[in-house]
Amino acid sequence: MLNVQELKEIIRALDQSSIQTFQLKQGSFKITLEKAATHTDLNKGIEEHSFKVAETKPSISVEEKVQVSNDQPKENNTSVPSENEVDIHFVHSPMVGTFYTSPDPGADNFVKVGDQISEDTVVCIIEAMKLFNEIEAEASGEVVEILAENGQLVEYGQPLLKVRKR
Template sequence: MLKIQEIREIIKLIDQSNIDEFLYEQEGTKIKLKKQGAQTVVSTPVIAAPPVAAQAVAAQATQVPVTEAKVEASAAPKETAKVEDENLHKITSPMVGTFYSSPSPDTAAYVQAGDKVGENSVVCIVEAMKLFNEIEAEVKGEIVEVLADNGQLVEYGQPLFLVKTV
């Protein structure tokens, strides 16, 4: 059975390559990755996998439009140029998933523009395969801008926050 990190790496490699379709089978589990035009689709039908692993893989058996986030992120090229000029640190998404700015819908966001953060400060959650992954700032500084909207699909490596380091 593939580990989640291995699946993420495969998705990243397929996304960056010219391969349009990839199929992997091991011990009754199938993973099929297929690019359709400007969209990458992840599909994982489960066949006779162990019960716990089957639940984790079945949770991922949905189509994930990766390039939707690319289109939304590229809508602000001026901001990206500003970031490079000022040498701000970008906090990026470590995986494909859904961005959440707060731990639950009825609570305040972890951080907003102007908030101070430390290296271990949680700045958001990225949900992938029904797992909620807390994303830490990794640097000490001040949040300059939040680049993703709550509930937005984000891709691997997509900038989520700009931080002016101290």
């Protein structure tokens, strides 16, 4: 179970990202955070977000208001590809971290556009908190597009690769 400081850090990270919903499950513990813009005061440059936190056992609901200064423009160069394309599978990031296309600097990339891959093919690494996590394709087919750049910070659920299924 999370302590208050860990929960506050997650809320801060969610608020600073473009992610709208975050869900964490640990055994019987489940937490869901949903970000919804409730009010924008353009004169003061302040945006309020409402977060709901719920735990499965016992059922608890907590609301916390967070104010964020809009002094710094938020960069959002994450393109949202259409997932309605026929026979296309998107490999999504299972976590927030740094995206790497190869196991080591200077080494060959795991995959490149045009490669034929299987479900268990490692397509990239996501580094999170000094842990390197190999990400598998989860679908067989041809790599059509690599949507993230080497060394780029990626968010949970962000599309990383586009694969045309066989």
